[in-house]
Amino acid sequence: MKAREIYELFVAMGIDADPRGREEVERQLARRKQQFGELKGEEKANYDQEALTNPYSDTRLLVGDPEREVKRVLVGIDMEVGEVLLADRLGEKGKPIDLLIAHHPEGKALSALHDVMHMQEDLLAKVGVPINVAEGILASRISEVKRGLAPMNHNRAVDAARLMDLSLMCVHTPADNQVQTFLEKRIDEKKPATVGDILTLLEEIPEYKAAARAGSGPTLFTGRKEGRCGKVMVDMTGGTSGSEDAYAKLVQAGVGTIVAMHMGEKHRKEAEKNHINVVIAGHMASDSLGMNLLLDELEKRGVEIVPCAGFVRISRSQ
Template identity: 30%
Template sequence: MGLSTTEIMDLSLELVDWDTIPGDSTIYVPGEDIETALVGIDLESPEIQLAAQEGYDLALAHHPTGDRARLEFTAVLEKQISFMTAHGVPEDVASAAAKGLIDRMDHAAHSMNFRHDPSIAELLGQPYMNIHLAPDEIGRRMMDEVADSLADDASVGDLVDAFYAEFDEFQDAQTEIKTRLGDAENELGTVAVHHAAGTNGGADVARAYFEHGVDTVVYIHIGPGDTQTLREEFQDSGKNLVITGHIASDAIGLNVLIDTLEAHGVECTPISGCTIGR
């Protein structure tokens, strides 16, 4: 007997010792006795149809596409605040730094056709779900452990080298780890790995970290406008912003989830970014 979609979701929660499904993760079409899964970072209408055509028991996406996972996405963004306060940013400052991002995402939810992909899966009778926050949290913890393992006098370049040495995903990626602010020779100092909070925090969140004792912020992606703002404000300050790459970073936690599913008898076919590091 294979697993149910509920059991698969529960497995993802067990990996991070959570007991509540995050707002960005949803079972759109439930399934039972799942023995095969098409797994990808982005699985939308075409991939759902592919899964049905090829006879997969489940289409398992990482990124949310609709329903609750989009409408409740802003609740996940509250983790932006808790990550900042854990690194010494006062709560009122952290809340203010995250407010713009949360407002933008709240507005964006009203423009989305969040029933599109789930309705395709329903029409085809194709079990379909997404698991977003738990794999990202796995990746964040693993990157945080690498940062914590470095010597007190480590440089930014030492962190980048350690990421490459530790993670096949970064070695295999077509993107490179970039230091968008600062320099490889800069002292690493206090590090905040800001991942697994829905999305990156942009310039506002990085600024809050920099102004309250964090020397190096690690994002998995950032926009060019935010990079330029931070360069104008913090160039030559000794502060550093390291960008590890979106898909490669997501693949770290997803590979742990895929390995766990396969250990429980679910044969996984990785596509759409999930082949990185495998």
């Protein structure tokens, strides 16, 4: 496969697994195209036109020839300068890497991470929070994340890959969408009655089982294992952590349990205050699951996958 084809495949798979549904994603893309057509001058020249076909600002082919043939990829949750040097070293040992694939965003995909957080408005609405309330809750948090990203050195890994003549892409929300859909379906099928049932359900999944053996498996942040879980919200996509003001609205919408990748202490305290059970599946394990579901499609096409940087490869392609 070519690097461009891998990028396009991942975006398409992200849309297929998007919890908002394909129709809503296409509606938003159509609105972007209309807005782009109305731009003039420097605004139009500076516009990232990838956003007209790719709804995920945190997923980009960052550097390298899009037409480069890819037979072997180095995949990591985080791909920094060290991993770029690792790829170059592997090449020197006669095992060339054609493409580096990071999960977490780098370069311009990192600087635009806040844009995908608008997905969380739809996720809140999906479980019963009025959309106008959801938009109001997220507005200040999205601005906060945008300001926090602004001073970062976004391009260190991108510049290193360019100097080494290596191709680098990152795939964030498409992978997170895979986890979101996978766990929603699993929970719908298993119909857990208690919080403990959710923990058991997660520990049956290979990525979480491996994490548990390494001491970082699913854990209960608030609530009791014996407690009934009620309505379960899976919170695995949408860029990064949302607003801590959401929990009061979620409990009003009838949410009893949240299953998330990770959660900060302020968010945990708000969930606890509102009597919402919180099951933390695990960050690296969840990211590995999402990437594995994407990478199975590459493996079927004959691409060799070399895992590193916290990524645990488990194949379901056989």
